[in-house]
Amino acid sequence: MADTSQRERDLLHPGHNPFDDPRPRRSKGLLIALAIAVIVHAALAFYLWKSKFEAQFKEYSEDVTDVAMVKPAPPPPPPPPPPPPPSTPPPPPPKLQPRPPVNAPDLPSIPPLPVPPVEHRIEEPKPPAPPPPEPPRPSVITQPDWLKKPTGDDIAKYYPDRAQRLNVEGRATISCTVNARGTLDNCSIASEEPENQDFGAKALQMSKLFKMRPMSKDGAPVDGGKISIPIRFALPKG
DSSP states (O other): OHHHHHHHHHHHOTTOOTTSOOOOOOOHHHHHHHHHHHHHHHHHHHHHIIIIISOOOOOOOOOOOOOOOOOOOOOOOOOOOOOOOOOOOOOOOOOOOOOOOOOOOOOOOOOOOOOOOOSSOOOOOOOOOOOOOOOOOOOBOSSOOEEEOOOHHHHHHTSOHHHHHTTOOEEEEEEEEEOTTSOEEEEEEEEEESTTSSHHHHHHHGGGGOEEOOEEETTEEESOOEEEEEEEEOOOOO
16 A cells, blocks of 8 residues: 555656755745846836837927017107308408518628639530431342343353363352343352352353343333342253
8 A cells, every 4th residue: 555655656756756855945035035136127127118218209289379560669750950050240350460660780792702704615415416317228129021131042152161061050140230221230149059160150241141121210210129140051951
């Protein structure tokens, strides 16, 4: 019978071992302290939630305040202008009493200072004379109206002998003045190429073969007018 009851206890409490240490009993003071701590923490958490995270809404009333517009008081009228001053004539000027004449004492007369005679008369400097006018420059003839000029035979006649023997061709430019007859005067060699072949000297000799229509003034031919004449010396081909 006793074995049967012991076996039933084992079946009802399978985890209990009779050889294990007895389980310690929990004290009531510890449970009460744990409950108080839980309550305090819960109250603190509720307070923090209410103060930090709960939305706070402000309520506004729909009361309308009547405002009466008060007109400002008009400004005071300007003060009247001051009355004009009375038209009184100005006082007469004070009368001046002439003073009696005072006899001035006799002052000694001062003799004039002697001025020596001028030995050399000082004349005012004359203004500088204007510079003399520049002489009129001779006009340069760029488009001559030739009445006569050398032909190819004339150029062959005046061809330099030494250059012709050496088969050298060249050119020369002479500068001349055109007179009233249309002929050339005062000719000079402006340039020649090549040098030392007498092309310039032969061009000067050919200047007497040129004749042009002279310059005119008031319908009459006049001297003057510069002209440059280039002359080319070429050997016959073939």
